[in-house]
Every structure is written in structure tokens, then in C-alpha cells.
Amino acid sequence: MRTIRTTSLLGLLLLVTACVTINVYFPTAEAVEAADQIIRDVYGKDSARPEKAPAKPDEQSRSGNTPPWVVVLEWLVSPALAAGDINIQSPAIRAIRASMEKRFPSLKPFFESGAIGMTRDGRLAVRDLNAVSLRERKKVRSLVADENRDRDALYREIAVANGQPGWEADIRGIFATRWVDNAPSGWWYQDSKGKWRQK
Numbered sequence: 129m130r131t132i133r134t135t136s137l138l139g140l141l142l143l144v145t146a147c148v149t150i151n152v153y154f155p156t157a158e159a160v161e162a163a164d165q166i167i168r169d170v171y172g173k174d175s176a177r178p179e180k181a182p183a184k185p186d187e188q189s190r191s192g193n194t195p196p197w198v199v200v201l202e203w204l205v206s207p208a209l210a211a212g213d214i215n216i217q218s219p220a221i222r223a224i225r226a227s228m229e230k231r232f233p234s235l236k237p238f239f240e241s242g243a244i245g246m247t248r249d250g251r252l253a254v255r256d257l258n259a260v261s262l263r264e265r266k267k268v269r270s271l272v273a274d275e276n277r278d279r280d281a282l283y284r285e286i287a288v289a290n291g292q293p294g295w296e297a298d299i300r301g302i303f304a305t306r307w308v309d310n311a312p313s314g315w316w317y318q319d320s321k322g323k324w325r326q327k
Contacts, residue, residue, distance in 0.1 A: 154298045155214060162214040162286070163299075163306040170228045171310060218289040224282045231275060238268050245316030245324060250283065250304035251276045255316050255324060279303070 235252075238244045243259040244252050252272045254260075260268050283303060287296040308317045313327050 154295055156298075156302070158214045159299060159302045160306060162216045163303050164310060166216060166225060166282070167303075167306055167310045169225060170232050172229075172232065214286065215289045216286060218285060220285045221282065221289060224278050224285060228275065228278050228282070231271065231278075234267075235271055235275060238271070239311075239315045242316050242326070243268060244272055245318065246304075246307050246311065248304055248318040248320060248322060250300045250307065251279055253318075 235244065238260065241259045243254065243256050245255040247253050252275050254268060254272055257265060257268075283296050283300045284293075286299050287293050308315075308327065311317070311327055315327050316324055317327060319325050
């Protein structure tokens with residue numbers, strides 16, 4: 129009888145110590161803050177006030193949806209959180225940001241005229257070539273191509289700088305939303321179905 133209890137107790141202790149909770153999650157709230165910082169720097173001081181960012185994932189999970197046994201287990205064995213701040217300060221990221229900030233004054237008139245718009249994948253597209261004079265059409269296409277190259281590189285470099293290349297799609301998705309949310313009213317963007325809408 130004593131052997132059964134001892135074995136059961138040892139088995140339970142082994143189970144508890146083996147159940148280390150590792151929550152590897154994409155840090156959405158931190159990514160939103162990082163995106164807003166970069167976008168505000170690109171847009172400059174005249175940008176619109178951004179809409180409220182989504183709640184942090186850990187705040188959502190503590191809203192009463194966690195089963196009691198998970199709460200007890202996390203109390204016994206602290207969860208390891210794999211995410212914190214998002215690194216947006218690598219030399220490559222700084223160079224891309226500087227390039228985008230320098231280009232933005234040339235892009236701004238085309239945003240305001242509706243010639244270009246923000247796509248649902250975090251890039252730009254020429255939306256209405258008729259809003260551009262014949263003389264400037266080559267210029268606007270070149271600006272959009274250069275901006276898209278920088279945006280693609282920015283999303284990739286942020287993921288790499290944080291040691292998580294697999295986060296690139298998540299970072300792109302956050303930026304796609306935040307470019308629009310930080311934009312002034314009147315600019316064009318694609319909704320989730322790819323339809324052009326004016327903010």
C-alpha cells in the first residue's frame with residue numbers, strides 16, 4: 129500500500145514538473161506599438177491619430193476563459209513567456225526606415241489625389257492612373273515600386289531582428305492594418321476582400 133502511494137506521489141510530481149507551460153505567441157500588442165512608431169515616423173507629424181490597438185493576448189486570456197486546472201498548473205509551474213518588446217532598431221531596419229521617410233513627401237500628393245492606395249497586404253498600388261499627369265506616371269510607378277521593395281524588406285527584417293523569421297506574415301498583417309489606421313481621412317485602401325475604399 130505504501131509503495132503504491134509513493135509511486136503515485138512520485139508520478140504526480142513527475143507529471144507536474146514535466147508540464148512546464150511554454151507560451152510561444154506572436155506579441156500582437158507589441159507589434160502594433162512598433163508598427164505605429166515606424167508609421168508615425170514615416171507619415172510625419174501631420175498623420176492622423178491612430179485608432180485603438182487590440183488588447184494584449186495575455187489580457188484576453190485572463191478574462192475568465194482559462195480552465196481552473198490550467199490556473200493551478202501555472203501557479204505550480206510558472207509559464208515561460210517567449211515574447212516581449214519587438215526589436216525595430218537593427219541597422220538594416222534603420223536604413224529602410226530612413227529610405228521610407230525620405231520618400232514619403234514625394235508619395236503624399238499621390239495619396240491625397242487618390243492615385244495610389246494601400247493594399248490589404250501592407251503594400252501600395254497605383255489605384256487611379258488618370259489622377260496622375262502623363263509626365264508623372266513613370267515617377268509614380270517608380271515611387272510605388274521602391275516603396276513596396278522597402279516595405280517587404282521592413283517586414284522581413286523585423287522578423288529576422290527578433291529571431292523569428294516565421295513572424296514575417298504576422299508582422300505584414302499588423303502593418304497592413306496600421307498603415308490604414310494611422311492614415312489621414314481621404315486616403316484610399318483595400319478592405320479585406322480587396323475592394324477599394326476611401327478612409
